[in-house]
Amino acid sequence: MNTLKCMLGILLITVFIITGCSRDDENSTPILPQEILAYDDLAGFYSTHGVQKQNFTIDATVGGSITGENGTIITIPANSLVDVDGNLVSGMVDIGIKEIFTPSEMILSNRPTNAINFSGENTFLLSEGETEVVFTQNEDSLQMAMGTFYQIQVPSAGGFDAGMLPFRGTITDDGSIEWNATRDIGAGNGSSGMVYNAAPSSYLYDVFNTGWSNCDKFYAYPGAKTTNYINLSTSPNAVETAIYLVFEENNLPAVVKIFNSGEPIIQSYTNSLPVGLEVTYVAITIVDNQQYLAVKSVVISEEEELSFDFEPKTTQEILDALTLLDD
Template sequence: MKIEKQKFTNLNNSKVVSRILKNVMGLFVLVLFASCIDTNEQEVFDPQPDGEALAARFDDNRVNAVQEFTLDTSTGGVITGTQGTTVTFQPNSFGLNGTPVTGNVTVQLLEIYDKASMLLKNKSTLGMRANGDKEALKSAGEFFINAVQGTNDLELLEMAAVQSRPVDFADLEGGMQIFRSGGIDDDCDGGIDDDCDWVEADEDNDGEKDNAQIRDGQGADGEYATYNYDIGDFGWTNLDKWYSFTGAKTEIFVDVPEGYNADNCAVYLSYDGEPTTLARMDTWNTSLELFTEHYGLIPVGLEVHIIMVTEIDGQLNYAIQGTTIVENHIEVITSLAPITQAALETLINNLP
């Protein structure tokens, strides 16, 4: 290639050259300044994990899943949820300030039977013992039951009977107890937005923990069984038993990407082989900057999946990692990916 050289002479004092140099330098400064502005704007406006948006998504998922039924207070009656849960109310059992109300009331029911619903409604199966220790539970169903008349939340004046959806005999779990959403937190009021851990219930106030009864049934598709129990108050209840494991146990830590913490994401521990055992990693170690469970009772050798979720710019983002628990386990999550809620539900419910 031929290169042409141009020679400039006697231009040191040229006004044209001086003007050109000034313009070039001015343009350089302007570009540099604009570059700094762009960099700063990029840092400010980069999409960030939004914990408030994630919490709002959980709340919206609960509200959108509520089914409503109309009952006459004088007769009571039975409601049946879309997943097969039934609740039977006695006559004149709806009250306000201890007095039975008359006319029609609206009964609300929310049913949760799978891990995806537990996670995306933030109702994991983390139970709290009487001494404050927290352990995982195996659930046969979580339920929110309430009644309103106009703008008034009503009271349950007589016991109501709850029956779970039909269960195959091969899937029955004996020893299921009744748990309530509660604890020492002031927000543990049993309302639909209650995020508290599960505690053993005493629905009839006899000083004994309540167990569910198993009843046989006969349907068009053959024989089945149901779990049955009574409730004395509206709010959240859960059919559960404590997850039991003999052998060594340990703590588990989850190292999440830079910029993530307990304020802007949620991390869950899904137990393989247990379709309804999902515990939230509810402790953020501020010194280590790691998520953990605070009770140190994760079985060594247990196969699990770690699920992390957040919301970024209106979009769910997630990570799912399978692992086998070792002593003092540290699981490292390096990145998340965007996903739709429906796709995430499918992934979670297809976990082993």
């Protein structure tokens, strides 16, 4: 009898412990596993989350047009592609394109609107659309034959503007991009290398080289300009922190990258930021398998030094935050 009582007591205690643990588990906050990133630096972040290539094929002998997912039309003339030795190619060729229109796409792809003006000074652009075009045959790179060009037609968000120009992009040492105008500013439709179509609203321009091109205008501001400074002492990884300044005018985005020199305090282009302009700063960094984001809206003040509050974020939280910049 004593043995039976002992066994029943042990059983009751065991049930109580199990039940108590279950109730504690129900009322406690679950510990979620940390997101496992497929990359450990910003280069991997851009490669993974940036705009991805769209693939097409055409007959090089015949030429033709292709249309991207976001409405960019690429028209390639017949017999216009050559191999690395300058030999005309025939048969089917592969075309890879990327279309970038929004601030979030520019940040995620590391393709800001930083530019060089006609005086050789650092400046930035308002963009109607960035486009990359690459031709290959059997995985070998192709180029345009001498004297030939393809055409890019991009949907317009801002309507006709005589200041619109074609730009060519050059990849910088940190994998970003810098834009140079390929034509001088003209006085009307077509004289600057751009042809505006009213229906549907779009710009058409000629491109003589493969790679990145852009339909843009130089940002013009009649007021005072200044230099701003970014204090990275609050960043979890100051050496590898990307900082972007974002704003919009006439439905056209400008995304200006503040290049990181690796110093604790970095600066914008000298005397380039319009005093009184309302902008949003975005800063991103990665360290020890954790991504950090800081978003700060400010009105540009003269010679101001800014710092950011970095917060750990999941990939989806970063994507959601950047998408808000597109509105």
